[in-house]
Amino acid sequence: MLFRSDNITPTCPEILAAIIAANDGDSAAYGNDSLTQGLDAAFAGYFETSTRVHPVATGIAANALALATAMPAPAACVCHAQAHVYATESGAPEFFAGGGKLLPLPGAHGKLWPEDLAKFLAAQDPARLQAPPIAVVSITQGSEAGTAYALDHIRAIAALCRRHGLALHMDGARFSNAFVALGCSPAEMSWRAGVDILSYGATKNGAMCADAVVIFEASPHAAALDRWLGHRRLRAGQVFSKMRYVSAQLHAMVSGDLAARNAAHANAMARRLTDGLLAVPGVVLVEPTDINEVFVRLPASALSGLARGGYAVKGRPEDPGLVRLVTGWSSTTAQVDGFVAAAASGAAAAA
Amino acid sequence: MLFRSDNITPTCPEILAAIIAANDGDSAAYGNDSLTQGLDAAFAGYFETSTRVHPVATGIAANALALATAMPAPAACVCHAQAHVYATESGAPEFFAGGGKLLPLPGAHGKLWPEDLAKFLAAQDPARLQAPPIAVVSITQGSEAGTAYALDHIRAIAALCRRHGLALHMDGARFSNAFVALGCSPAEMSWRAGVDILSYGATKNGAMCADAVVIFEASPHAAALDRWLGHRRLRAGQVFSKMRYVSAQLHAMVSGDLAARNAAHANAMARRLTDGLLAVPGVVLVEPTDINEVFVRLPASALSGLARGGYAVKGRPEDPGLVRLVTGWSSTTAQVDGFVAAAASGAAAAA
């Protein structure tokens, strides 16, 4: 199971401590507690701008609610064909939007590219009733291919969105891994680059069950996006009666440098894994290792070595050597080095 | 805020300990962990029958998913007009069902009564397209009026459901409070009485964020209810990436006597509160205190005494003396006695 996903990691000590600290006597229910009431301010500090924060418990809920409010029926969303929102959420955004449509585009390195998007948007005819009107573009940062959009890339997509009157959504399940990789601030990678609404992910980065939809009030779409989102969230079963425990996790994550620290560690472990594997004969890097995901093609010899070492590595059904490896806040250099050594021993045995 | 709701209570020590114990190294994501995989067996033991357990994080999610699978579009559900599913969930069941309809009936003590239900069902014409076909009846046990259906009452409703081919759903947000009140087993109050699908509530009873949809395999509807419910749950953003933390809470709740113990304590505190308040001149009991909710009408004098004592008591907008008080697993006799004393002092001052 090692490196299967960052979802397999436990809760980090700081988050657990925050949960335990929140477990103190009675507290108002359904988000009327002081922790939840303080989230807007905490995120405003973290993002250096006014925000509206809607805590939820899963990344799918964050994405589905964000897109549902951004593409009210019968509108559509443009995203990458590998985007989690399109490919791995069982239709959650379409369901939450009351039947919306996601329009997938291909693109190298798991990214939407401005020229492709420009062409696609230019070809739309809003008066044509046979296709749903596009209301939002969604990008994943860091992407499903383990890459990170450069700031200029995001800005170029945002400029297209503005020109066409669309909102720009960022699926930030690995938001912290990405801004750490870019060496920029959370603000620079989000609203300053033109993002209107963000799915902020804390769970993969060390939280127990805490994500959030963040709306930046600087966005021209902010009022429309925020209207009724609280009711949508309640209706979705995402307003917890004991909301304090989710909000406590979010506070901990954006206080001090926890998010950056956890993400930087995970990224470093992925970098070490990539470097180690690339030294193994026959290993090919499939995508650049920008964040905490490693996409490599492993030769049969390396796969054998890993299997002998007790590592269960799962390639794609159609391409067994194509492997995704994900590190997390709790990954250790010993884990990385052991994994690499097993792959290397297999390759050596075959030589 | 005291006695405002059982949702304001903290997490009980046993549940917190279970969460902390689950925080041990890597664990498979999205419900493939051993704790989640063990839920069916744990609940089977607890309910003395085969079950299919779908953990979720909120009672609204449990109800909405249970009703959505029980009333697939375009079907309808009969429930009490005060039922949480109808009156306090912002349309969640209708939304999750893709536009279903809840048909509310009145009824004393927050209960559906068999004679009313029989008449209502008999008046339906399934061939009439102008009304949605009824597929499920939902009852809340303990009810929103703080009462508990007797076992015979549940059985009579279940018999009507069977006769009309309907599923019987139980909203068990306060399931434990009710079976403790009846002095029966969880099994007797659920599938043995004819319940097909249960929203099992743990959060109000001491958990942090853990409820579950429980389908009893003995039900003739079990296969249809369970089909695709996992996918519905994922699509609803209720399959947590780190599911182990929700499942750990459920395990703790149905292991040993935690659920019964917490509920019995809350019920006893409610009973003590009722007894104390009834000794205050002018106080009228509005509903029998079967579980952990007290519905009383307080005279102005008692309200004044409470206000002077620092207790913020909220009546109904249209009836300020009509007050709901809810005790929880963490309520203390000191809290109860202090509250009663404040009310009594107000009454005494007015005399």
Added chain:
Amino acid sequence: MLFRSDNITPTCPEILAAIIAANDGDSAAYGNDSLTQGLDAAFAGYFETSTRVHPVATGIAANALALATAMPAPAACVCHAQAHVYATESGAPEFFAGGGKLLPLPGAHGKLWPEDLAKFLAAQDPARLQAPPIAVVSITQGSEAGTAYALDHIRAIAALCRRHGLALHMDGARFSNAFVALGCSPAEMSWRAGVDILSYGATKNGAMCADAVVIFEASPHAAALDRWLGHRRLRAGQVFSKMRYVSAQLHAMVSGDLAARNAAHANAMARRLTDGLLAVPGVVLVEPTDINEVFVRLPASALSGLARGGYAVKGRPEDPGLVRLVTGWSSTTAQVDGFVAAAASGAAAAA
């Protein structure tokens, strides 16, 4: 079947002629034909104001689309408990709205009353997430009780809507019967009285299959209501490939005095029916006969007479003497007089 409904009437000659006239060679599909393109102008003339007309083929589609655009998820609509949108459309508005909620109010004569509505709206707390936010009020004119709201009544409801920021929808399935009854113009009874969006009904008044959602551009909600309604309509399967045939019916209905003439005839027949029946011993008028519907309670003797005369009269299951009789554009005085005579003969035989 006589007087069972105005839906049983055939298509009137003028409408049939318009359909036949439209059957002339090729014509652009999906509403791009000249007849459909001319609807906005035709209705603007008829309603003496700019309009956006969305033709559909059924009244349910008109209501469901109008309410769906007026109460985007997760919002709610207030209506009368007997309103067709609530009671007789199998959940269509909720479905089209992606899971919205209709909140039914009681009210004499099938009408919402301003004082009740004011109290209901005042009791809402928009910040409370447990109830859906109200976005629209729907009234039926003429009502399901065969009555017509006076202009002042509509204006009072509209004033409440404006105060609370709500849209006002009018279900005008019998719109023409009502404005004829009031002796006012279509404009006076709609946008001039504060209606924002209208389900304009032509089918019951002599068309074959033609209704329309009409948005008045004078409404402050017009832009929001009209946005994407075309796409909603296409997605609902209500943009006909050969739209000209629906549009031709609407043109005929609002050209000249056809709508008023048909409706006036139907109303007169209902008046004659009421007058005739009231002369029969034991007959009680249950609602004032404002439009083309007669609500009477018939004694058993009259029912017997009607049965002997071959008239199949259906009362309510729970009240067999309570009968709704509906006249139409094609009803004849002979039909009315024959019906009355049969009822009278029964009463006479019993005397």
Added chain:
Amino acid sequence: MLFRSDNITPTCPEILAAIIAANDGDSAAYGNDSLTQGLDAAFAGYFETSTRVHPVATGIAANALALATAMPAPAACVCHAQAHVYATESGAPEFFAGGGKLLPLPGAHGKLWPEDLAKFLAAQDPARLQAPPIAVVSITQGSEAGTAYALDHIRAIAALCRRHGLALHMDGARFSNAFVALGCSPAEMSWRAGVDILSYGATKNGAMCADAVVIFEASPHAAALDRWLGHRRLRAGQVFSKMRYVSAQLHAMVSGDLAARNAAHANAMARRLTDGLLAVPGVVLVEPTDINEVFVRLPASALSGLARGGYAVKGRPEDPGLVRLVTGWSSTTAQVDGFVAAAASGAAAAA
């Protein structure tokens, strides 16, 4: 506009006559009339098997309702990437299904190919919650590329569906054009080949506004597909109050040889158009002309000639020479020959 679509054609005389004949006195509403009640029997005769016929007014409604009942939430449908249901209905099937997902596959000649489908279905893991469970496969016959599936091809797809427990839906917007092209009976091309549920299209083939969902009772899925479809239809605004006028069209279409005759004529005109255009220098046939659609690439010279002749021909935005031409029941040889002559004159002028 000539040859733009078969939706631009008028209503054929036989259908108009049937509508006029239906306009005879009162008739029960909402499908309780004798014409509608007789549809099951009429289609049973036409298809040589028991059927359940659900008349609707548009092809989009037929497809959306058929797929909604075949893929109840949260299930998915596999279809061709060019399928009307996926590409040209603004998300109607997803909306009617309460948020379902269409999974598009590529395939030559607008067809799903058994080997691709087999591979796709084999790669699915029903236990994987991140992807919606597949419940139905939809094919379009004749296809959006103007081609017709051979009977063996349909049977091979049906066999795959049976193996995987899926329903097979056929979008038969041009059903008659296809069975005429294959020289087989309606029965052979539908249920005998393994089709479970059919969108039967009459509108493009000469009707005014009449399509139908047809469920074959021989299908193992028939009971599940038919359950509540009437209610779904009412809720969708597709149960017309004066249903007789839609049903009359369907009766006329399946009585005698009208459907086959109209379709055979349209096919012959398409064949003549293809033959004529292929004689023009530089014209390339892009897809075989199996039915009444011609896909050709026209050289600039031919396009000029057509423009000079007053023919407005619209290619694809990205490929202006790629033209779809559609003939209909009312196309004439003079129209075809005039069109071809204009293209030829352009080519000649350029030579």
